[in-house]
Amino acid sequence: MLWKEIHHKLLNDVRAGHYSAGEKIPTEAELARRFNVNRHTVRRALSLLRDEGFVFSKRGAGVFVTGKNATYRIGKRTRFSQNISSDGVPSRQVTSVETRHATYLEAGKLALKTSDMVHVAEGLGYLENTPIMHSVSQFPAGRCDGILTYLQTNPSKTDAFAALGIADYLRKETEVTAVTATAMMANMLSCAVGAPLLRVNSVNILVDGTPIEYGTTHFIGDRMVLSVHNE
Amino acid sequence: MLWKEIHHKLLNDVRAGHYSAGEKIPTEAELARRFNVNRHTVRRALSLLRDEGFVFSKRGAGVFVTGKNATYRIGKRTRFSQNISSDGVPSRQVTSVETRHATYLEAGKLALKTSDMVHVAEGLGYLENTPIMHSVSQFPAGRCDGILTYLQTNPSKTDAFAALGIADYLRKETEVTAVTATAMMANMLSCAVGAPLLRVNSVNILVDGTPIEYGTTHFIGDRMVLSVHNE
DNA sequence: ATCTATAATTTGTCTAGTTGTATATTGATG
């Protein structure tokens, strides 16, 4: 079986670190030329590598090497950058911001009326240059004005809150469910459509109980473990 | 299909009122970043939204929502249509003025000779920041001298007439037809070429029967209902 | 201040390249 040899060779290359995390490996056509086989034979080898979690592919772009796994601790004070425990360095990036009216759900979670405005920030979290989470956060206007402009330059929510004079905040509630990735979510998280995701809905509050953030985060299921703490 | 999900999400955002009528939605590049796709994939989603009539785009400027989603708010539209028989629209703006010889048609409508001059004012009317009508008005020189300079600072015709000493005037005749949008009209009204328009020709007169205005107005068909009252 | 020339944005269009999917064919093996 030709494709198994190719799989073995590619796996060795990845493990040997010839391609670092997040890096693009040669195209299927190129690999087919190199191994002197048909493109579909290469695809079969890549398919196994994909299932094993070593690489992920983006239609139209190429095949990329997957990063490492991590665990995410959820407690009373959860901060993304401090709570990811792994070998790699986590980073995050804000992909879009907007200000709009609150939906019914958001209004309820943030103690607002639907006529009130919310600031919305959407972003991705990375580990080893590969996406590991996607988050949408709603902040109540009035209590958090100016947070979006801050987040655009520095994606750290802790820093942003600090800049607004909020030195400390607490996790009030955390709801965790499991969902499967839609095409869009799969694309954003560079995982397969239908892959299991962890969906975390959370509310952060001030020490006096005033809600200041309602967020929904999706983690890639098989790259992330949530550990919940009740101290 | 990624672009279909993006289309669905954008449509939801528009429907939910996250972007209000006439407002600019994020640029294609921004949306591409947010959904983590190529700009062309966003364009395909926007293309469907355009075809469905929810947004329109202006090269070099951006993509804007049409306000079609807000048409179920009959209140504004009703008030709007009530005002058609009298003076004007909630927000209007004079785009150009000129003084020239009367055409044969204008001369007939305004009881002039073709050697007489007419003052011409062209303008746009807006509803919720979206253009909804285009009007051209001809005023007979001699009876309405100085009206153009006034209209340029204040687009209200009632005020302009009042400034000329005309406290009251009546609608003599109103003709309504349906036409399709030419390229020029489509551009001014931010609608598609070939879109259905309502064309209203009207003549306003003094209480003694002297005509003081002949006008042609085009309304966007699917955003406007004319209600005709015979009191 | 106001107008003007320049630069920066933003949409429209085009070409090329890459992965995903479906179907059909070849060739060796039992």
Added chain:
DNA sequence: CATCAATATACAACTAGACAAATTATAGAT
């Protein structure tokens, strides 16, 4: 002959990049 691996071919969906055309923002000059 039936089966399975590999090949061959074609198309769809998406990415990547470049450039043109229209608009908007910016800086400079008068």
